[in-house]
Amino acid sequence: MNYLKYTLTLLITLSTYSCFSAKGLPVKEVKENTSVKTKNQVLDHSSWDDLLRxxxxxxxxVDYKGFQAESKKLKDYIDYLASKVPAKDWSVNQQLAYFINVYNANTIKLIIDNYPLKSIKDINNPWRKNRLKIGEKDYSLADIENGILRKMNEPKIHFAINCASYSCPKLLNTAYTSENVQELMERATREFINNSDKNILSTNNPKLSEIFKWYKSDFTENGSLIDYINQYADTKISNKAKVDYLDYNWNLNE
Incomplete structure (x- = not known):
């Protein structure tokens, strides 16, 4: 894994996302700010871990009614994350765990703030609106995914973050930490690729999640899409296979 292409020597200030895919998902479009002042620190994700378990x-x-019943604990954790502004001396694993947890916790909060609902897409601009803070700056979920996580040159983040929908990679019931983030991303990637509800693997005509279409460039920097999937697939795909994509199910993952 090559993380040297990405170093968080700055917290990213992002432009408004005006460019979206046909499915309503944001694409990369960022600006950067060179000021960071916060010193390295040990992060405590235990309260989030308790809620997930x-x-x-x-x-x-996901039991969204359960999360609603402990909405204060969730908000307190989100406020805690907002107070821990990433700094240039954070390790890659600290950064990954922090931003994955920021994304997932704020997605849960977005759902319970609007619950009951059938789909995250029932919410107006769920990914584009600035709904969360890091320090004094406002961010959208799209900012975190595309402006920060995708710039870290680690495709497995796509299986770690959760969009509260049935076709998404599943939300793990363990918080990401700097100690476990690599192991959990590896697990999430392998489980998603081999989950027959998400991908139908076959040698000659696999039917893949649309995640692999929307974010294909993230998976093909060091080879083909099939090469990437075959690293984790129990059923290997031929390089000559005809690849089709499954329709994405945006129903709530409850």
């Missing part, structure tokens, strides 16, 4: 099943289904 209580309200997320092993298969990734």
């Amino acid at each position: 209580k309200y997320v099943a092993d298969n990734g289904n």
Whole structure:
């Protein structure tokens, strides 16, 4: 894994996302700011871990009513994250764990703030609106995904962050930390690729999640899309295979 292409020597100030895919997902479009002042620190994700263990099943289904009942604990954790502004001396693993947890915790908050609903897409501009803070700056979920996580040159982040939908990679019921982030991303990637509800693998005509279409460039920097998938797939795909894509199910993952 090559992380040298990305060093968080700055917190990213992002432009408004005006460019979206046909499915309504944001694409990369960022500006950067060169000021960071916060010193390195040990982050405590234990309260988030407690909530995940209580309200997320092993298969990734989420008990949003349970999260609603502990909305203050969730908000306190989100406020805690907002106060821990990333700094240039954070390790890559600290950065990955922090921003994955920022994304997932704020997605859960977005859902319970609008619950009950059938889909995250029932919410007006769920990814584009500035709904969260880091320090004094406002960010959208799209800013975190595309302006920060995707710039870290680690495609496995796509299987770590969760969009509260059935076709998404499942939300793990364990918080990401600097110690476990590599292991959990590896696990999430392998489980998603081999989950027959998300991808139908076959040698000659696999039917893949649209994640692999929307973000294909992230998976093909060091080879083909099939090369990437075959690193994790129990059923290997031929390089000559005809690849089709499954329609994405945006129903709530509850």
